[in-house]
Amino acid sequence: MLQFKPLTLSDRDIFHKYIYPYNFETCEYSFINLLMWKNACDIQYAIFKDILIIKKIDFDGSSHFMQPIKYNKENLEEIVELLNQYKKENEMDYLFKDAETNFIYDFREVFGDKYEIQEDRDNFDYIYESQKLVSLSGKELHKKKNHLNYFIKNIEHQDVDLTQDLTKPCLIAAREWCCKNFCRGYLLSELRAIEELLMNKEDLNLIGMAVYINGKISAFSLGEIVNKDMAIIHVEKADSDIRGLYNYINKAFVEKYLKHIPYINREQDLGIEGLRAAKLSYAPYGFAKKYKIK
Numbered sequence: 168m169l170q171f172k173p174l175t176l177s178d179r180d181i182f183h184k185y186i187y188p189y190n191f192e193t194c195e196y197s198f199i200n201l202l203m204w205k206n207a208c209d210i211q212y213a214i215f216k217d218i219l220i221i222k223k224i225d226f227d228g229s230s231h232f233m234q235p236i237k238y239n240k241e242n243l244e245e246i247v248e249l250l251n252q253y254k255k256e257n258e259m260d261y262l263f264k265d266a267e268t269n270f271i272y273d274f275r276e277v278f279g280d281k282y283e284i285q286e287d288r289d290n291f292d293y294i295y296e297s298q299k300l301v302s303l304s305g306k307e308l309h310k311k312k313n314h315l316n317y318f319i320k321n322i323e324h325q326d327v328d329l330t331q332d333l334t335k336p337c338l339i340a341a342r343e344w345c346c347k348n349f350c351r352g353y354l355l356s357e358l359r360a361i362e363e364l365l366m367n368k369e370d371l372n373l374i375g376m377a378v379y380i381n382g383k384i385s386a387f388s389l390g391e392i393v394n395k396d397m398a399i400i401h402v403e404k405a406d407s408d409i410r411g412l413y414n415y416i417n418k419a420f421v422e423k424y425l426k427h428i429p430y431i432n433r434e435q436d437l438g439i440e441g442l443r444a445a446k447l448s449y450a451p452y453g454f455a456k457k458y459k460i461k
Contacts, residue, residue, distance in 0.1 A: 290435045
């Protein structure tokens with residue numbers, strides 16, 4: 168019988184043991200991402216025959232397992248049988264969500280067409296070329312570059328490493344941003360997640376940068392390098408009343424800390440129309456697809 172326990176910061180080494188031998192494409196399999204949403208998504212885990220099983224609840228209230236970690240095609244049938252039984256007993260909505268493409272290949276090889284598999288477009292991660300985020304070259308990014316140039320020429324600013332002593336002013340900036348954007352539901356959950364990341368930045372080896380304007384933090388970003396080819400931007404907040412500030416921190420953060428990493432994962436749009444338009448406007452290189460299985 169599976170015995171699930173809530174995810175905590177103290178589980179970091181356990182998760183690193185399972186996650187980091189693999190090059191996952193999506194943000195879902197980052198321990199930092201899981202920690203961010205552990206409360207809002209009631210993230211829990213169990214270990215079965217040295218396989219990591221994670222279950223969670225989405226913001227729409229639907230429950231599911233993530234793809235098992237450290238499975239192989241020989242034991243996949245046994246794992247799925249076990250999880251199916253647990254799903255029925257606990258009235259879960261999906262067998263799997265957040266499933267990556269390679270898992271789907273293995274799943275179809277073992278189970279054929281027995282299960283319904285769907286692309287989960289609202290949860291596709293946006294992947295960008297780091298060099299293009301820095302250069303903003305090309306006709307499709309011309310407006311971004313104009314806003315960036317305006318900011319650089321007209322707004323006096325200072326970039327600083329986001330050290331632990333900047334936790335409090337960053338928290339103030341995050342709370343101000345949330346209040347300005349009707350802080351409830353998903354945004355309130357995100358604010359609490361940001362607070363947890365800032366409070367534990369050193370333990371999590373997060374990379375952070377803040378931008379001072381007129382003596383206060385007006386923008387900050389938090390990210391991590393997950394492997395030699397991919398970095399993830401987990402948090403990016405800026406005062407939208409300052410023209411070009413979002414464009415500036417987007418470029419400056421990658422240029423300063425991540426330009427040696429080929430690809431940048433800027434996570435999903437959750438089906439939010441404005442967020443989708445903003446992410447598409449930066450001309451993504453492609454998507455890291457996710458699937459759901461019933």
